[in-house]
């Protein structure tokens with residue numbers, strides 16, 4: 001039971017990073033991105049490959065993986081900024097699928113659908129269940145650091161400009177803001193956070209495969225953000241905890257219903273989670289924690 | 304008894320303060336009534352409120368002795384109150400023929416004959432029936448919007464700046480047409496930027512300023528009122 | 541050279557089938573201004589409706605296609621009403637994300653009932669026809685013709701009937717359409733019914749082409765989105781052009797990259813195309 005909880009919390013911390021990264025991109029800057037798992041996977045694969053093939057230490061691999069993802073985020077931004085919201089949603093969704101397609105088929109690099117196994121774990125001086133606890137502590141600390149950084153970013157002039165962009169890019173542009181520059185930096189920083197999550201995931205499981213692209217995960221992250229309160233960093237973390245509780249709670253469905261096979265139980269769980277998502281959206285479209293409003297109003301923020 | 308009667312109307316857009324404050328107008332049968340006033344006075348908002356696009360927050364809104372407040376735009380149109388918006392008043396990707404047919408959507412009997420009738424009244428339309436409305440010039444577009452409104456046999460027309468973008472000559476022609484329409488028994492309420500033109504053609508007029516009734520009266524008297532000419536119509540002579 | 545012609549033929553046939561759900565996606569977008577991603581699951585619903593009609597009830601393929609159209613259309617309307625309509629006030633993106641969850645719900649209803657097994661429809665295996673060295677399967681020709689017929693029927697409905705005109709009017713300008721007496725809600729329901737019905741038809745066509753399993757929609761939906769976006773969101777002719785271009789691109793790309801990459805190629809191509817046409821080729825909205 002303890003080890004189950006430790007594992008659950010570790011995944012929770014990793015998913016909280018996803019929610020925080022998405023919150024910066026979508027919650028604060030208003031750029032919808034349904035391709036977050038593409039960045040997540042890129043961070044995981046990069047760090048795994050660097051540590052496996054170049055033998056660099058895990059901590060360095062994690063940072064390198066996150067940086068590669070950041071660069072990649074900046075690059076995708078250049079191609080995307082011209083697109084309107086609804087086009088952006090579809091294109092980013094497709095972007096993740098392209099990444100999955102590459103992960104599945106570029107066998108010489110990614111080992112295809114079998115995935116990369118035996119990814120090194122960081123040397124923490126402990127093994128077994130102790131390792132897992134220490135790793136959890138590290139992940140939680142990373143989340144706290146990222147949370148603090150995101151909060152500072154949100155409150156900084158940078159964050160104010162992002163909210164102005166979300167309200168109306170045209171107005172922000174006419175107020176003399178370099179819109180593209182801000183968006184590129186947002187996707188770079190957001191990409192860094194998502195890549196970091198992916199790298200922590202890979203080195204925890206010691207395994208990564210195209211299964212990281214499971215579409216449910218993307219839905220969960222969005223749900224976490226919406227449930228917690230889009231635009232609110234604490235909400236992103238709180239929402240992750242709640243979503244995890246819902247998702248894990250449905251495990252006990254299996255004990256409640258009898259006479260179903262494994263496929264049906266899986267389908268039932270996914271059904272319940274999906275319905276829960278929709279109900280939450282309908283009942284609490286603004287989430288539990290509303291976005292913090294500042295008294296200060298940027299001239300560009302007024303529409 | 305007046306055909307359309309709005310009294311004590313307050314209205315505004317969701318989440319914002321009232322734009323219209325205690326506004327009232329009356330339009331009699333077969334009357335042409337002009338609504339004048341500076342930009343942002345709330346003239347369009349008043350027409351939208353009558354048309355059911357904006358819900359009045361207080362006041363009464365009666366047409367032909369029955370309340371039309373709170374009806375959907377569709378139901379207001381069904382009563383014969385036909386609104387022609389200031390902008391986006393045609394369907395750009397539909398042909399002119401199709402636009403006219405949609406204009407007559409509420410009453411689809413004898414569609415062909417009625418389209419022919421409207422085209423006869425507005426000849427530019429019949430020449431280009433198969434063209435998409437987005438290819439029309441600004442003036443032609445206004446005429447099409449009028450034509451669409453005529454397709455349902457309206458009892459009152461609410462026209463929001465129908466002469467915008469028209470040459471002075473075309474504007475005169477449009478007003479001549481409006482008078483002809485009136486002569487067939489249709490009341491007309493018209494918002495117009497060119498106050499002199501409007502007052503020369505209307506029976507009565509209201510001036511709105513900052514969402515309130517400022518002046519009202521017979522068009523002829525208002526044309527001759529020096530103060531009105533100076534203060535509201537920007538006349539400098 | 542022969543190989544190129546073969547791929548062109550295959551591309552047009554595949555593209556026509558992609559165009560059917562792409563039209564469905566775009567008609568919903570045109571009238572509701574909403575990306576309804578649950579179209580993937582409704583393709584699966586159609587495939588299983590077709591399977592039920594064809595294999596379990598023994599009906600011929602054309603009736604199975606009709607059944608799929610009706611059932612996917614009805615499922616689309618019902619699910620839109622329950623899940624998505626209450627969210628419309630919160631913006632298009634909120635609805636789009638909810639539609640992803642709806643997709644998960646619908647796909648898993650299908651999975652719950654039918655399981656994960658791969659099933660085939662009951663059609664005779666036929667030998668390919670060969671013209672000047674180019675192979676065409678009779679089933680593929682049948683599917684192609686059905687796709688064309690479905691598109692022609694929808695075009696005719698939109699072009700020549702009052703209700704079709706009314707739907708296009710709502711797509712152009714919902715407020716003005718309301719003033720003119722058109723009930724926007726009714727048109728929205730009809731658009732969802734027709735759009736998701738088209739997805740259902742595509743489901744059976746894909747099932748006839750390969751086989752049925754709950755992920756049948758997910759497997760093609762990316763190409764469908766690519767077609768819809770490439771042609772221009774909300775544009776019906778655009779969806780046809782987009783479908784054909786994506787079908788051709790996916791087939792022709794196999795000349796230079798392994799087959800497994802073809803869907804990635806298709807999508808990468810549209811990202812490039814969108815750099816040139818940020819609103820799609822025939823899109824203006």
Ligand SMILES: Nc1ncnc2c1ncn2[C@@H]1O[C@H](COP(=O)(O)OP(=O)(O)O)[C@@H](O)[C@H]1O
Pocket residue numbers: 316319322340341342343344345346347348349
């Ligand atoms: N859709 C809207 N939402 C919010 N405010 C609006 C809207 N339309 C008009 N307004 C505001 O209402 C006021 C009156 O506008 P309007 O009725 O269009 O004036 P007019 O037609 O006399 O120029 C203006 O201050 C305008 O900014």
Ligand SMILES: [Mg+2]
Pocket residue numbers: 346347348389463
């Ligand atoms: Mg106006």
